[in-house]
Amino acid sequence: MDSSQSVARGASQFKIAVVGGGLGGLTLASVLQHSYKIECIVFELDDTVDSRNQGGSLDLHVESGQLALEKAGLTDQFRKHARYQGQDIVLADMTGKILMQHVGSEGPTGGELDRPEIDRTVLRQMLIDSLDEDTIQWGKKVIKIEEESKDKENGNHRHTLTFQDGRTGTFDLVVGGDGAWSKIRKFVSETTPSYAGVTFIECRLSNVDIDHPKASKMVGNGTFWGLQNNKGLLCQRNGDGSIRVYVTLRIEENGLSHLDFSNPEIPRKHLMDIFSDWDDSLKALIEESSAFIPRGIYMLPTDYTWKSHPGVTLIGDAAHLMTPFAGEGANMAMLDGANLAAAISEIVHNGKDLATTIEKFEKDMHNVVMDFAIESLENMDTLISENGPQAVLKMFSMMRDDNAAP
Incomplete structure (x- = not known):
């Protein structure tokens, strides 16, 4: 048995490699198996399901x-697991004055505003649990992808993946769901993400109802935005009783590289100085937080496309990395996975041509995503601005007017 057979065991005759076990890749695998009875293998870089923190909450x-x-x-x-009360939004300025309170629905509405929160960790585990055993191969880092020239001569478009452990596997379709700095994207395009001009510093308050009651009351059930002067304190309540705080700054790329984040007191002091003129109730979100993690915000061009390459495609952040200010990144990745699964079914079950079917999927994905990428960038410039609170109030007023229109 050669290495490609041992890596690809359990896959269908049409061998599919999904590189990356994020929400997009896992959704693709789950829909393939549940709706279309098609097998694939997901190659995930992490060694185990809980190798690293999966992040906070998101709205679906x-x-x-x-x-x-x-x-x-x-x-x-x-x-x-959905938290419909997590749709609540509170807006404040730097003085702590509450300027807007939006209360979400208490259950499913079925409309466009039906966007309950769910913790990323919970959602990811749901998808993992839905998959057949051995669908995911953990600790598999792709270091190279090569086209099989002999297959190309026969009208096939197979590609071989080489992994860090020295093993290889050859597949009819390779799907790059490997995130912002995708290895698979480099195979089809030279474009790389660029810094969007804003940096998050992620912090966390745990057991907030007991240990941080004032912050718990201020943030409420869902999202809290404290905004002004190109800065923000963007907070979200998670299902585990914690609050994630994203201290948001419009600064140059790597503008915090001089700080030692291994010692929480150093970034804490730096941030307390930056927010020194903000109300004490808001500064407490920084003062009472534990670890601080800097996260520069990067994006691909909002109109990013690539020349379709038969046998290889991209989904999620690998295909359309956008800023997180429209709540669309994870949603689009999951929709990509579902739509690609439908396209693969056309190839496997109905004999459709691989190259033209995948190219159509890519064009359709681009048409759906581009407006959201633009909206997300515009929202970032609205929130993180000199007059952020007033700009957000105007934005919500326009949204209400649009929803009221016949």
Whole structure:
């Protein structure tokens, strides 16, 4: 048995490699198995399911993330964990004055504003649990992808992946779901993400109802935005009783590289100085937080495309990395996974041509995503601005007017 056979065991005759076990790749695998009875293998860089923190909470939209879960047969599971009260939004300025309070629905509405929160860790585990055993191979880092020239001569488009452990596997379709700095993207395009001009410093308050009651009351059930002067304190309540705080600064790339983040007191002091003129109730979100993690915000061009390459495609952040200010990144990745699964079914079950089917999928994905990428960038410039609170109030007023229009 050669190495490609041993890596690809359990896959269907049409061998599919999904590089990256994020939400997009896992959704693809789950929909393939549940809706179309097609096997694939997911190669995940992490050694285990809990190798690293998966991040905070996200809102799943009816027309994208929730639709993808429906195609994976996971709607009931999702409803068990969805936090509809997490749709609440509170807006304040630097003085701590509350300028807006939006209360979300208490249950499913089915409309465009049906966007309950769910913790990323919970959602990812739901998808993992839905997969056949051995679908995911953990600790598999791709170091090279090569086209099989002999297959190309026969009209096939197979590619061989080489992994860090020295093993290889050859596949009919390789899907790059490997995130912002995708190794697979480099095979089809030279474009790389660029810094968007804003940096997050992620912090966390745990057991907030008991240990941080004032912050718990201020943030409420969902999202809290404290904004002004090109700065922000963007907070979200998570399902585990914690609050994640994203201290947001419009600074140059690597503008915090001089700080030693291994010692929390150093970034804490730096941030307390930056927010020194903000109300004490807001500064407490920094003062009472534990570890501080800097996260520069990067993006691909909003109109990014690549020349379609038969046998290789991209989904999620690998295909359309955008800023996180529209809540669309994860939703689009999951929709990509569901839509690509449908396209693969056309190839496997209905004999459709691989190259033209994948190219159509890519064009359709681009057409859906581009407006959201633009919206996300515009939202970032609205929130993180000199007069952020007033700009956000105007934005929500326009949204209400649009929803009221016939």
